[in-house]
Amino acid sequence: MRPMTARLNIHPAILLLAALLLATPALADSPELLRPEKAFQYVVTDTGTALEIDWAIEDGYYLYRKKLSFDSATPGIRLLPFELPEGLPHSDEFFGEQQVYRDRFYVTIPYETDGERPTTLELATRSQGCADRGICYPPQLWTTAVDLVSTAATKGKPSPFNSPFSSGSANSALGDFLPVDEAFVPHAIVIDGNTLEVSWEVAEGYYLYKDKLAADTRSDDVQLGRLELPSGKPKTDEFFGETEVYYDAVFARLPLARATPEPVTLTVDLGYQGCAEDGICYPPVSRSLTVSLPQATAVGALAAAGGKPMISEQARLADLIGNASLLAVIATFFGAGLLLAFTPCVLPMIPILSGIIAGDGDKVSPARGFSLAFSYVMGMALIYTGAGIVAASIGVQLQAVFNAPWVLTLFAALFVVLALGMFGVYNLQVPSSIQTVATDISSRQRSGTLVGAFVMGALSSLIVTACVAPPLVASLTVIGQAGDVWRGGSALFALSLGMGTPLLVVGASAGTLLPKAGPWMNAVKEAFGFMMLGLAIWMLSRILPDGVTLALWGILAVMTGVWLGGLTSLGQGASAKHKLAKGGGLVALVYGAALLLGALSGGHDPLRPLANLGMQGNGAAHEASGLEFQRVKTVADLERALRTAAQSGQPAMLDFYADWCVSCIEMERYTFTDPAVQAALANSLLLQADVTANDADDQALLQRFGVFGPPTIIFFGRDGGQRRGYEVVGYMKAQDFASHVRQATSAAAITAHSETGK
Template identity: 40%
Template structure:
């Protein structure tokens, strides 16, 4: 028994010694370090939204990310975050020297509105405090097109945006009213004059009060239409381009025919009236409540605002850009209502005083009706001029002038001073009409210089022309030089003016030779084109965008029609090398 106990003690001592020896060896051996795989060291989740990418990391203790190694890359474009969820820690790194490191949870937000929608890559790199530096990591992304809510950062801020921003609602409404007054004598409002005057003069026994009421209802219909557009812009942004929808060739043709029919009624060829039974009922109602006719005048005002006024001037485009970024539908509606009232104030004055200063009876009435009839035909030509060949439009203007000249007595004998004056005016109109038709036959297009050297035959555009947004974006991405993108549409009168007066000149082509000239045709107003306009916070042509390869240059846009000198001066500030 004693020998068994001794054997047990001996065995226990041996095991204890062996254990102690092993512990000593373990303490003398070098420590083995373990590191997490990269996906566990820097767990990443990404949220992609229109115009924005947010990257979120949840780094465990002892692991950090390099600030300068976090970016998005698309082609040659490299985009750094615009904001971080917290401040980084400054430290010295053996690989990169002095750096900013992020430990723990981190959110990095990227503004991708300046990049093209499509594929891109998120790059990031980090290290472990224990001494391991991981290789750069990449995460594939699909960028979404920016919406109007975030294109304020994507698009350069124009002077008009700065002018309107930061003001009270009352001040904004007042400024928009003044803007409307300023737009009164532009192509936006002038076509409304013959429509309004025909409405007022078409009434019997028109007193100043009735002239005021009729013109006020007309202007109210126009202003409320603009207010509805302001509501839509405030809610939906640049995508709510209602007037662009109204530029379909079929719609333009229908309204042109409508104005011609109105003109024929002014010439006395027939009388526009409802069926006798319905007319009698309306007369009975109108005796009890005056206002049945005001409904039709109101509707004409609405249609005039939508169809006759598709132009986008520089201040109006800037105002719409400002409203689209507010997201305030009430402000948008109020502002454009004020603008519509400003545009209509001179029309109300015309409708009121015009009715009072004219004589009450006489042959003058038929002459005035003829005058307004020709003016209504002019509106019809102005409408279809957006979709017809320019030479044909010149021929139509010539035919209208010749017909007006004949109606004024150009080919008739004149008796009395008034008829002699009309005959002289008629001869001038007739001669101009013949010259314009002759110029159109030769291919000329300019109504102000019908025999000038501006024939369209053989004219080669200086632009590379396309209606594909995808092709335009591809050209911008692959271009080896900056791109000047002209947004054009056949129904945009100002676009045609700028094409002739600016882009076709040798002066402009030499001054902007550092750019690759591209023209995007928006005539068809496709969904792809509307999305592009919304992404760029553009409300319509004429607009010229200036791109560096891959992204839009700062302040690189000119909105609205310009004189040649003004355009070249503004563009010169963006020209490469300036």
């Protein structure tokens, strides 16, 4: 068995060697793969008794924990035993179950000297890492010259850094407390032309507040990105409550956006605030540090990204919910609801409410109409808010639940029942049992009772869920991820009230505009009956084929034309209103016939029902075509597509779509057909995930990005990484979307250029 055992033991090594040999051409040819010394960077600082090593690993790369080791190449200096920090679990095809490091980690290595202390230490570092795309680097051996501090400088110092502020004279000025510049010492180190490492050394017995650390500059040629801070230690503070703080030292990466590639001197203003454990807190402090930046590796990032991290609308609103005052949250989301009230997702509620008020007959007054509208809006708002809280808390996609085919069919049937009640069909001789049930439904939910209005408002919340907008996503994010039901629910309720406010105006005005009694009242009810039938068709359009929906609209238009008198002869001396009604009826009949003809010819657009007929000639007329997407069903499908795009240096766009999503249809018809949008996406890989079925694969793909529902569009850079902050939620006009795409793809190109140039 020994020969077989030996053969099994060297098998992974052979595989790894083969993979490295095969990867060598790829390393040479691929302009996007970083060199190992750029992918895995570190800074070494001597504290006098130990080496502090700060590692910074680029996104998409990782180091093996077991392959990391250090040694002293300087005689007279011996590294003492130390522990590497825990890594992340990783299943590797070459080494099996491993721990790896990503992003940032720190290593502290104590050492001792024999004899006279040298001024420098040659530190030998052995490591091995890989890229996520499947290419692994050979083992690396790097030697770093570390300047050692003198023992006099480190004697009695209060922090793990080489601090020049350690004399006892300074302590006497504040009694037992250090001056602020001795308690907290800032540093700035240049990593490369586009990155700084900012750090603070914190004296023993002192701490810095995480949320008080900031960086700024007055330079016109360089702008600062977001300060990338590690997690702090939780602390209950008597001044700031629950917060995070840093002890001993904190290291942060600061990305830079450069306007020009030339070397430049930069002054960075660092703001911070901290306290002593014994109770004294210092006022906020600002200190300026000057660094010399070398040649920039990412030229033009300032113009494309503005030097500021991109933040999506829904992320900005979610941050507002979590951090702003509750009054500001309510006011903001109420205003957002007012804007959403005039979208196709909310407008259909107007005929429903009008039908309820019309059902009150001659009892309608402005006060009565407002009361019915208020009851309707409260029913919609309470159910919408409650359903949103429950769905976000348990991780259910609210859209998919309320837009299931059986739910849509049930409520479409309800609107048909209500329409028949408006037409007075229940006066016909139908079986008594059916007549009783129908009359009961009609009287309870169509008539102008406050309870009936509340019930119909609750049912109408189904209509609002047809669309996802940034305010809705922000509210659900705060509830589902932060667990703050109170603030998230308050925002959701304010959003609902904003959407319902125009309905209150409709209710109050209906009492003045609607006739009080007589034949006109019957005509008004019948008109609202046709509106109810239109709502039923609109709801079914989310699940029916376009041709069938177009035919239903055609049938409704023909019926409306007949009702208006389009086929009725006008007698001598017909009044103007009868002539006007007949004219409208003829128009409705012609339009209905066009819709039916368009449905039979394969048309789908109610605004251009005969477009297909124009294309059957010599092909001169062409219907505006949309984008051609590559469909992805699973997370694995998406990852394969992104790898392919990354290998060819192509950015990508992922569109979450569903047949029952109203805004998705709007994007397909009005945004994706725009030439400017198509030109902006000409060089991008277009991916689309159809989540209509809402099955396990769909839910996994949605959860992969924390998406609450369609339409949501996500962008990816040329490296396959997600362009966070550029997500689009809800409908966006073509001009705005084209501009957004250019910004997202331009930022992706800059990122790729920056990585290549390192």
